[in-house]
Amino acid sequence: MQPGVSGKYRPFPTVPLKDRTWPDKTITRAPAWLSTDLRDGNQALFEPLDPAGKLKLFRMLTDIGFKEIEVAFPSASQTDFDFVRELIEKGHIPADVTICALSQCREHLIRRTMESLVGARRAIVHIYAAVSPVYMEKIFAKTPAEVVEMAVSSTKLIRELAAAQPDTEWVLEFSPEHFFASELPFAREICDAVAEAWGATPERKLIVNLPGTVEMTTPNVFADRIEWMCRNLKHRESMVISVHTHNDRGTAVAAAELALMAGAERVEGCLFGNGERTGNADLMTLALNLYTQGVASGLNFSELDKIARANEELTGLPVHPRHPYAGDLVFTAFSGSHQDAIKKGMAGRGGADAWEVPYLPVDPEDLGRGYDSIVRVNSQSGKGGVAYLMETAHGLVMPRRLQVEFSGAVQRHADAKGGEITPHALWELFSAEYLKLRKPVLYAGHHLIERAKGQGISLTVSVDKKTIGLSGKGNGPIDAAVHALGMPISLHSYEERAVSQGADSKAVAFVEVSMEGVKGMTFGVGIHENIVTASIKAVVSAVNRLLTMAPKELRTSLLEGLVED
Template sequence: MSQKIEIFDTTLRDGEQVPGCQLSTDEKVVIARKLEQLGVDVIEAGFPISSPGDFLSVVEISKAVNTGVCALTRSKKEDIDVAAEALHHAKRGRIHTGIGSSDIHIKHKFNSTREKVLEQAVWAVSYAKAKGVEVEFFAEDAGRADLEFLAQLVEAVIKAGADVVNVPDTTGYCLPHLYGKRIQYLFENVKNINKAIISVHCHNDLGMATANTIAGLMNGARQAEVTINGIGERAGNTSLEEVAMVLKTHKDLNLHTNIKSEMLYELSTLVSDMMRMPVQPNKAIVGANAFAHSSGIHQDGFLKNSENYEIINPADVGVPSSSIILTARSGRAALKHRLELLGYQPNKSELDQLYGNFLVLADEKKTIVDEDLMFLVSNTPILVTQK
């Protein structure tokens, strides 16, 4: 039986940390409402103590949506107090508190010890739990933490009341098989692990964020922390649309989400426009070229049966249709297809002559559009019958 994966969206917190991509509170509310419609289970709305604007955004998003709303904190009393206040109107509030778990962070960020970090983590979870909301604990830099200590830390915070434990690959260091083994190790060595949801939060510094997230889910994690378009610190976070479509495409994993995938392209465009951050054309799922075909071999195969080169129906993610891009790499099949769409029915000899002229023009212009084809037809001294 397929198991549900909770989708925790941090576009409005981790995603908004991208330089130059800050949003107003009103803009955040618009995106939050769309995320709720999309089927996201929890929206991380901000870091309330960091600024009055972030505090206000958490308040207004809490008022605007019925889905879970999360506020980030450090493992400090003042952070947790402010977060609880900001979440006052949330129908399902969550405080996301935590501390570094790797020896690198413990020594060089906190100038502390494992023992003190463990004590601080337990205190923070207990204090947040007393606020009457859900509590998620993040073991920052878990991707580089000593596994035995990480297991000890996870067990302690669950015992203290953590509802969710986030095991983040904060620096994007892990490889998929190693990250998967990390999650597996926790399930095998944390006695009370079934009393909490294990969450994965991966960064893309080595381009592994989505692969690591899937590896974590395959090894027992049941919450994925993601952003629209994979935006986020440095090289970004795990992409929501990629995780959703991996699980939808690979049904053999027996994992599913509540994501309404047909809204993905719309939401990708909205976030890109509001944050003034273009989506790279070759971005999986939502990039401009994700369903575009320009190679003649690919175009011919696609026109015969789209499944030859597409594993996803573009309509499933809200893209109206695939596209055939005419370039000097295109073949006769693609040219004939486009001409037929324009109302022309060239025979073989006519198509051969048109194709020669097409290649000359394509080498010059790089990409051929319908106006160029009309020009070619009108200037090719052969009879082309029109429908």
């Protein structure tokens, strides 16, 4: 391909807005948020979520604080229809949460969508119609007048069906699909026509969702289009202006932010930028961008690592290690000059001071992270790479997040002792941190019990030299061991590998866990000839690490409960 070939790619037209005001504005309050993880995000997965996975994700979204959640395209499949019914009939929707269902502007699909929402306390019916010339002419073969009539007749049908279900508070959302490439006067015309058909008022507003269905130019042009619409819509005071940006050019977050400056009041998107093609706007990044500017987002990402791990497990999509805020390495400095600046910034700040630490735009502790992984020893800093030495000298390939965690211990050791850390000293340090933990709980042995469903375990441990027999059951030996210990711990990741050290080949198990009442997550590691034994030892290792991190009262209570059992 030759760059700059004339005629194939044409510049996107600008907006005739000479007195634009958005460049002089700042975002001073959070928008209304709608998560479309269960609809746009789900349809973009290699393997769409099953009903149990959808419910887990729905609950996670409500726990984060989303008040509007687009849950399905119920007319598209029986699975989606049934999921909406399950949410309503089994009482899974919190009182302050509104579900949203998407439908095309076709009568039988709208009727099916309204049927799925019967009994909801409050529901958003979201319809859309393509408004760009290329869509109307080449894909749907409709004139602009026909598209307006389709949107208006669909709106009137929804209004009629809603009147027959007065116990539900109905909200209409209309999206002029492919708004980014539409002719603005026509986009305004169809939105005003829908508002009139719905009978929108300042007390009963229509949500007008202006999507960057395919991102086609720089974010400032999108902002111009939003400001033009906000100025020229006839029924602006009876509308909530929403945006749904896509990331085809890599600027979905920027486009959404500039749109808010231009008058938008609501943002749709997905956690971590999931969605069709290159994804939707990343709502986590948007919310934390506001947070770093002193604007309360209304969303809770104080346990961001846990949210990221749960999202990875549900969707099968990894969070990139350099992903803003959530990446495993975004608060980790390898460069010597960066390390020095961060150390001095951390040392020089008081507890009440504003957060001003070089290279760290947000306090990691606010996101549920500690400070141990901020500065790491590696080959870039001249002290040898921790992960490289552990692999080459000891045959141990650590998970990336364990590398980050363990490097904090290495850094503390290096600061205290000085000098170079030899491979032998590195292994001794690793063993002390993860493998030789004997307090407060010492693993003494176990016996597995086969069951018709899952497995049982008879687990022997020692606490303060007192031998205790525990029992538990679960879907496998690790789950059974967790239940046997009877502590409020959650398993977030598990990996097993072979490790060769000396003449004997052994198995190593890594578990990443969290505990109620203890901030953050930590790893446990177990090594043994038998992988099941290694896994159970890893669980006990993790429990010991969590107990040392727990408040004294919680630690005492859990250990007393263990002894009493």
